[in-house]
Amino acid sequence: MSDAFLTNLTFYVLSFCVIAGGIFVVSSRNLFHSAVFLVFTLFSVAGIFVMQHAYFLAAIQVLIYVGAVAMLMIFGVMLTTQLTNVRLRHVNEQAWPAFAVCLFFLGFLVYGLWDTPFKISQAAAPAEVTRAIGTLLMTEYVLPFEVVSVLLLVALIGAVVIAKKE
Amino acid sequence: MLELRGLIDAIWGLISGLLSGLGFSPNLISLIGYAIIAAVLFGVVALIVLFLVWWERKVSAHMQDRLGPMRVGWHGVIQTIADALKLLQKEDITPKAIDFPIHFWAPVITFVAAFMVYVTVPFGKGLIVSDLSVGILYIIAITTFTVIGLLMAGWGSNNKYSLLGGFRSAAQVISYEVPLTLALLGVIMIAQTLSLGAIVTQQDTIFKWYVWRQPLGFAIFWIAATAECNRTPFDLPEADSELVAGFVTEYSGMKFAMFFLAEFVNMFTASVIAVTLFFGGWMSPFGPDFGPSWLWFLGKTLFFVFVLMWFRWTYPRLRVDQLMGFAWKVLLPLAFLNILLTGIGIYIFD
Amino acid sequence: MAEATISLNHYLMLSGILFTIGVFGVLTRRNAIAILMSVELMFNAVNITLVAFSDFVTPAALTGQIIALFTIVVAAAEAAVALAVVLLIYRSFKGINVDRINFMKW
Numbered sequence: 231m232s233d234a235f236l237t238n239l240t241f242y243v244l245s246f247c248v249i250a251g252g253i254f255v256v257s258s259r260n261l262f263h264s265a266v267f268l269v270f271t272l273f274s275v276a277g278i279f280v281m282q283h284a285y286f287l288a289a290i291q292v293l294i295y296v297g298a299v300a301m302l303m304i305f306g307v308m309l310t311t312q313l314t315n316v317r318l319r320h321v322n323e324q325a326w327p328a329f330a331v332c333l334f335f336l337g338f339l340v341y342g343l344w345d346t347p348f349k350i351s352q353a354a355a356p357a358e359v360t361r362a363i364g365t366l367l368m369t370e371y372v373l374p375f376e377v378v379s380v381l382l383l384v385a386l387i388g389a390v391v392i393a394k395k396e
Numbered sequence: 397m398l399e400l401r402g403l404i405d406a407i408w409g410l411i412s413g414l415l416s417g418l419g420f421s422p423n424l425i426s427l428i429g430y431a432i433i434a435a436v437l438f439g440v441v442a443l444i445v446l447f448l449v450w451w452e453r454k455v456s457a458h459m460q461d462r463l464g465p466m467r468v469g470w471h472g473v474i475q476t477i478a479d480a481l482k483l484l485q486k487e488d489i490t491p492k493a494i495d496f497p498i499h500f501w502a503p504v505i506t507f508v509a510a511f512m513v514y515v516t517v518p519f520g521k522g523l524i525v526s527d528l529s530v531g532i533l534y535i536i537a538i539t540t541f542t543v544i545g546l547l548m549a550g551w552g553s554n555n556k557y558s559l560l561g562g563f564r565s566a567a568q569v570i571s572y573e574v575p576l577t578l579a580l581l582g583v584i585m586i587a588q589t590l591s592l593g594a595i596v597t598q599q600d601t602i603f604k605w606y607v608w609r610q611p612l613g614f615a616i617f618w619i620a621a622t623a624e625c626n627r628t629p630f631d632l633p634e635a636d637s638e639l640v641a642g643f644v645t646e647y648s649g650m651k652f653a654m655f656f657l658a659e660f661v662n663m664f665t666a667s668v669i670a671v672t673l674f675f676g677g678w679m680s681p682f683g684p685d686f687g688p689s690w691l692w693f694l695g696k697t698l699f700f701v702f703v704l705m706w707f708r709w710t711y712p713r714l715r716v717d718q719l720m721g722f723a724w725k726v727l728l729p730l731a732f733l734n735i736l737l738t739g740i741g742i743y744i745f746d
Numbered sequence: 747m748a749e750a751t752i753s754l755n756h757y758l759m760l761s762g763i764l765f766t767i768g769v770f771g772v773l774t775r776r777n778a779i780a781i782l783m784s785v786e787l788m789f790n791a792v793n794i795t796l797v798a799f800s801d802f803v804t805p806a807a808l809t810g811q812i813i814a815l816f817t818i819v820v821a822a823a824e825a826a827v828a829l830a831v832v833l834l835i836y837r838s839f840k841g842i843n844v845d846r847i848n849f850m851k852w
Contacts, residue, residue, distance in 0.1 A: 248760065249763055256768075256775065263498070265779075265783065285529060286811075287811050288530075289537045291818065292540070295821075299821065301547065302826060303782065303786075306782075310833065312840075320775065320776065322845060325774045329774075332770045335769065336763065343758045343759075348802065348803055351803055360533075366808060366812055382822075388830070393833045
């Protein structure tokens with residue numbers, strides 16, 4: 231009973247953190263607060279990954295998303311502060327129609343996915359997940375792996391060239 | 397001999413027996429167990445860090461041919477506790493124009509991230525809180541998380557010195573993370589595992605320590621770790637003469653104490669990783685059963701912390717552009733070279 | 747021993763809600779970086795779905811985890827380039843309010 235109780239509790243706490251963080255990201259007036267809530271959300275998503283036995287992916291999520299992407303967002307926020315005394319609305323004039331559309335979209339998603347019979351398999355996850363991922367990356371998925379490394383190189387050079395001061 | 401694991405198991409047996417005798421459900425007992433483990437881990441690391449603060453002052457003093465704290469207790473041992481008590485009762489001055497939530501949570505994030513590393517550190521034989529299968533990756537990920545705290549401190553203080561200090565600190569930390577991770581990759585390639593407990597068990601005797609097989613890796617790691625801890629020669633972000641006090645300018649009292657302690661915890665973390673991955677962790681040089689393992693661990697880590705303190709009073713400070721140039725133009729290619737050589741070595745010798 | 751009752755549907759619901767929150771952010775926020783943050787939320791929702799499917803449908807083959815790994819990498823590359831573009835826009839327009847940046851030549 232202890233295991234199931236703890237698992238359920240963990241899932242509900244983590245999903246509450248994810249959803250609350252997400253809501254604060256999109257609705258906070260202060261952009262820096264949005265960025266910090268993004269960090270909080272990404273960290274909670276890493277927790278969700280741990281619950282789904284994806285330990286390597288959870289560590290990579292914290293390392294890359296929190297440690298690099300969110301920090302890039304924070305740097306971007308700090309470097310593009312608009313110093314104006316006018317209190318701008320942080321959402322545009324289509325906020326309420328957008329809200330209605332999003333609710334409809336969510337309903338549609340849930341309706342489509344809820345009763346679909348997915349083939350749940352009873353196989354066990356591999357014991358050493360990092361080793362399994364490493365092997366797969368080098369055997370079955372080696373082409374996407376190489377393509378993605380070229381993509382990263384291109385993005386690195388492109389970002390430096392685009393943002394260079396003339 | 398004086399192994400702690402047996403003692404800890406006995407004490408926990410007593411406590412859980414008492415609690416279940418009092419009628420607590422097994423759920424609650426395991427939750428209480430987790431809370432106790434967390435408190436004990438925090439207490440142990442905090443005690444070590446308090447000792448390190450005193451030791452830094454003594455080591456710095458003797459290297460500068462003076463005596464350091466001598467009044468409070470024998471040779472000033474209780475000085476840190478006196479300082480902590482003083483900081484606790486200092487007034488918490490916060491400027492009016494700060495962004496209060498950001499300013500408030502920055503030291504919390506830095507402090508918590510610094511301590512979270514110790515969950516997977518083997519303090520002795522059987523003394524790991526949780527031997528994660530992705531141990532070393534977890535540690536690297538949590539140390540990247542600390543940067544967010546620095547940036548929040550710099551921004552939340554609404555002060556140009558803090559902002560610049562925060563920027564410089566963050567840039568330095570993220571630049572040196574890359575060679576640090578790549579240097580550790582060499583050890584992981586040889587050890588074939590990410591789990592810290594397994595890596596220590598593989599280094600049975602002094603001839604099997606990974607530092608002999610990865611000398612370049614250790615050198616790169618140690619330099620990068622010194623930079624990560626913002627210690628001299630890389631301590632421009634905290635240089636008093638340059639930026640007032642860097643990103644901690646607007647912090648006083650307990651919040652400043654949290655940043656200060658977090659820096660020492662990071663120093664201890666750097667030595668702990670160096671010892672665990674390169675110098676055998678809690679293993680004595682002659683094998684796992686030669687003397688108390690936690691004592692070997694403490695001895696080795698304290699030696700490396702001493703080396704960090706030694707650096708501070710030996711080397712001059714690097715300028716910001718020299719620092720960044722060094723990371724990207726020297727350490728990073730060397731780290732790649734190290735991985736290449738390690739790969740070739742593994743292919744030839746295995 | 748009661749079984750844990752977290753099923754695939756729970757994770758899909760969670761990721762659906764997170765994705766919808768991201769879509770709301772992209773549709774309504776006026777600051778370009780806030781839109782980028784909402785796009786990151788959408789990426790994360792997709793990753794949760796992929797890993798959930800990997801955990802329940804193909805646990806041994808880890809297909810979803812590998813795809814989620816590639817998604818993380820591509821998202822990081824995209825965030826870097828997008829922020830470089832935003833910085834460039836900030837220099838020309840002195841602001842990044844997307845309502846104002848609506849002409850190709852001034």
